[in-house]
Amino acid sequence: MEINKQDALFEFVLRIADDSLILGHRISEWCGHGPILEEDIALTNIALDFVGQATNFYDYAAKVEGKCRTADDLAFLRFEREYKNVLLVEQPNGHFGDTIARQFFFDVFRKLFFEELAKSTDEELAGIAEKSLLETKYHLRHSSEWMIRLGDGTEESHAKIQESVDTLWRYTGELFFSNEVDALLLNEKIGVDIAALKRPWEKQVREILGEATIEIPAHAWQQAGGRTGVHSEHLGYLLTELQYMQRAYPGMEW
Amino acid sequence: MVSEKEIWQLLEQVSDPEIPVLTVVDLGVVRTVEWIDNEYVITITPTYSGCPAMQYIEKGIAEVLTDKGFDFKIVTTLSPAWTTDWLTKEGREKLNKYGIAPPVDEGDKSVLFGPPIVVPCPLCGSENTKMISQFGSTACKAHWQCKDCLEPFDYFKCLR
Numbered sequence: 001m002e003i004n005k006q007d008a009l010f011e012f013v014l015r016i017a018d019d020s021l022i023l024g025h026r027i028s029e030w031c032g033h034g035p036i037l038e039e040d041i042a043l044t045n046i047a048l049d050f051v052g053q054a055t056n057f058y059d060y061a062a063k064v065e066g067k068c069r070t071a072d073d074l075a076f077l078r079f080e081r082e083y084k085n086v087l088l089v090e091q092p093n094g095h096f097g098d099t100i101a102r103q104f105f106f107d108v109f110r111k112l113f114f115e116e117l118a119k120s121t122d123e124e125l126a127g128i129a130e131k132s133l134l135e136t137k138y139h140l141r142h143s144s145e146w147m148i149r150l151g152d153g154t155e156e157s158h159a160k161i162q163e164s165v166d167t168l169w170r171y172t173g174e175l176f177f178s179n180e181v182d183a184l185l186l187n188e189k190i191g192v193d194i195a196a197l198k199r200p201w202e203k204q205v206r207e208i209l210g211e212a213t214i215e216i217p218a219h220a221w222q223q224a225g226g227r228t229g230v231h232s233e234h235l236g237y238l239l240t241e242l243q244y245m246q247r248a249y250p251g252m253e254w
Numbered sequence: 255m256v257s258e259k260e261i262w263q264l265l266e267q268v269s270d271p272e273i274p275v276l277t278v279v280d281l282g283v284v285r286t287v288e289w290i291d292n293e294y295v296i297t298i299t300p301t302y303s304g305c306p307a308m309q310y311i312e313k314g315i316a317e318v319l320t321d322k323g324f325d326f327k328i329v330t331t332l333s334p335a336w337t338t339d340w341l342t343k344e345g346r347e348k349l350n351k352y353g354i355a356p357p358v359d360e361g362d363k364s365v366l367f368g369p370p371i372v373v374p375c376p377l378c379g380s381e382n383t384k385m386i387s388q389f390g391s392t393a394c395k396a397h398w399q400c401k402d403c404l405e406p407f408d409y410f411k412c413l414r
């Protein structure tokens with residue numbers, strides 16, 4: 001498939017924005033439901049960072065596309081198949097351990113990804129990455145600490161977080177998805193060599209899981225599809241809630 | 255046309271909606287003030303990507319400049335990213351007096367097992383304090399407690 005630079009850049013930015021928005025929305029579902037007050041506040045703050053990052057990336061995607069769509073149009077008025085987030089971020093919150101494991105896998109990836117993207121020759125992308133990276137470091141420390149606390153905690157917390165890891169592991173491979181979009185942008189020194197992030201990701205994940213006495217699942221089966229718009233059943237429900245206002249009252253403003 | 259210095263002074267009337275003792279100048283979110291093509295260009299930068307205060311700050315700046323009848327434009331930039339190093343010395347002192355511990359050098363945030371940081375209690379000055387949560391009442395703060403006077407307090411966390 002031939003793809004031009006503009007289309008590739010739009011697609012690339014959209015993937016980052018969608019990951020941010022969908023995960024931000026997921027975490028925001030914890031607002032008022034956190035296991036303890038401090039954690040409720042922490043998760044809500046992290047959600048805010050993700051939605052803020054999504055706004056920056058959607059703004060830029062809209063500019064790259066140049067079709068008079070706004071960041072809001074991209075966030076609220078696309079259909080499920082047009083979202084390019086990885087399957088991992090749309091997985092339901094489950095219990096607290098499920099949320100933390102999902103967050104941990106993603107945070108490790110995000111930090112490595114933003115470190116590389118901050119070196120992009122596209123100044124606008126590099127700027128958003130540089131800004132987001134500072135926040136991501138906090139997120140990663142938060143999720144890593146909880147992985148260790150839950151894994152190396154009580155018998156029950158250990159069993160639960162091990163199960164979360166076993167369940168979510170199959171969605172981690174897709175984090176390293178790349179296709180002609182990435183190849184073209186890598187060639188232009190705009191994009192990131194995503195495949196090269198896999199090793200450092202595994203190393204860091206192993207380190208924390210080791211500390212947490214959590215075993216890495218033996219099964220190697222990986223599920224993918226999100227990057228090409230083929231999602232799990234969960235995304236549709238999420239979008240129904242996320243887009244409700246704009247669908248019910250088109251163009252409404254606060 | 256007035257000097258850029260006078261515009262800076264005017265901007266000191268605009269305070270952060272979440273930490274009203276700090277002006278936008280103390281906070282370091284105003285990056286530059288320039289006179290370009292017959293208008294003042296005020297470049298600001300967000301503290302956190304999703305910080306809801308930014309819209310109010312922009313509005314506040316627009317208000318004081320409009321009041322004085324200046325032509326201006328407000329531009330937002332992300333790079334170089336805002337860090338707590340941009341907080342002025344005056345800003346740090348004001349924070350401490352207000353009961354919020356100013357940022358201390360924390361080194362690399364991603365290091366899990368680094369040495370613990372010492373954040374003196376803004377109320378009694380004791381260094382015998384502990385972190386309750388990395389995340390506090392707003393994106394820029396963490397939640398701490400003093401083990402001597404036992405009071406909880408906000409810590410303006412180090413971002414860099």
Ligand SMILES: [Zn+2]
Nearest residue numbers: 375378400403
């Ligand atoms: Zn004290």
